[in-house]
Amino acid sequence: MDATVAGGDPTDRVAALGAAGGDPAGRTADAGLVSGEAVELDVRAARLGSRVLALLIDVVGQALCAALLALTLTPLVLILLPDPVVDRAFTGALETLGLALVLVGYPVIWERLNHGRTPGKLAVGLRVVDADGGPVGVGQSLTRALVGVAVEWPGLVLPLLSWAAGATVMLTDPRGRRLGDLVAGTMVVHTRSAQSWRPAPQIIPPLAGWAVTLDLTRLDDALALAVRQYLTRGAQLVEPYHSRLGRQLWREVGALTSPAPPPGVPESLLLAAVLAERNRRGALRLRRQRAVTAALWPDPTAVGPSPATVGPPPATVGPAPIATGPPAPAGSGLRAGSPGGYAPAPPGPDRPPGPGPGWPPLS
Structure with a gap:
């Protein structure tokens, strides 16, 4: 040391010192998972309380799935199949299939597609992994689901006795595993750290x-x-x-x-x-x-007046004034207003319109 x-x-x-001399009461890694480099992973095993909370959320999800199947699958079968086929035996088989999909298919599909997490486990921060810390397989998920339906939840075989046996196994197992985990070789761990910096x-x-x-x-x-x-x-x-x-x-x-x-x-x-x-x-x-x-590089999106707009507004630019010359002589037919001094007067009764012989040149 x-x-x-x-x-x-x-x-x-x-x-290194924490591994050798850390406080056992402060340790949170109780899953017993070891990496390939012989280093214990800081992973906590899920216990009874968190797993029951995840189960309650999943039960709500399974109830919604059952209602969805009843509202969609039953009318579809009645429409597609003829009446002689849809008898009591067929209806019972269809109900059994739907129940199997809800109780067994629900956890298996979710754990396969969501890396070992059902919606309940995802909400609580749990995950199903292999006993050595690897990802859970399809066969393991199916085994967990079948054992759970039979002897844990809903416990088709001796419900009350199987519930008590399952809770006792979880409380006494060092990793908090249930019967389905022991049979399938899996465990449930926390995905969130219990300690923050x-x-x-x-x-x-x-x-x-x-x-x-x-x-x-x-x-x-x-x-x-x-x-x-x-x-x-x-x-x-x-x-x-x-x-x-x-x-x-x-x-x-x-x-x-x-x-x-x-x-x-x-x-x-x-x-x-x-x-x-x-x-x-x-x-x-x-x-x-x-x-x-x-x-050096001001933010162009910053809110505030632009430097170019600060100060008095610029003077309004209008048309240039027209230079006028001296007044035209009386009787000349010219008017003042051109830069050269005079311009032809507008046509009248005594003057033809447009340029012509009667228009004197500009001086």
Whole structure:
């Protein structure tokens, strides 16, 4: 164990110590599934409560399927088949077929098409897998369904006794398996993790002044990730592994940072201060980069007035005024208004329309 802590990838140390010295009460992987690399998978076995809740949801789904078959299949058969064929025996056989489709076909089809999850299991977060963690097969799903219909739910053979026997088997089995799982070689596991990542502890006020002066240029991402894993998952480690890992991580972090911390401070608080200061500087650097990017390449979809529209409106451009010349001499038949000075007067009773001999040239 000491060799594992002292060397190797920093991101693997928390997992290694957790496997060897983790708190058994805090462990959630009780399915007993092991990968090909001989590593126990963090998978929880489904117990009686979650499986009963999934069963209730599936019962509602099966009732809807039965109603749909009764409303569609029965009228279709009555229309297509002649009356002599549709007798009481045929009706009974049709009802038996529909019941088999609902009770047996429903879970088998869903588990095959939805990776081992019926609608009820999908809602609760459960999944049927092989006993070694692989995907469930069609034969296994069919075996589970047949055993369940016969001796569990609805329990066609001795209903009350089979229900009690099935509940007893699930409560006493280490993996929470029912009779159908034991016969088919399957089990039901949770697909959702029971634990979520907690935020890393923040810096305490007495260490804020020291953390601001830290030189963190040599602290790489791998070691920072190992520190974060230790701070967020340290509660799963028991002594002396928790303190041993904290001292080892601080020796590595302290060798890469300066100045030295105040004396007498626990390693976990020092690691939390270093990580919080690193996160603060990273967030500040990201904000500055975004501000520079927004200044150089503004977002064209941003809401606000355009710079071109700010200011007084431009002057209205209209037609250029017509230059007028001096007034035309009296009796000349000319009028003022052309840039050259005069233009022919409009035609009248004493002047022919259009250009002609009676039109004097423009001066």
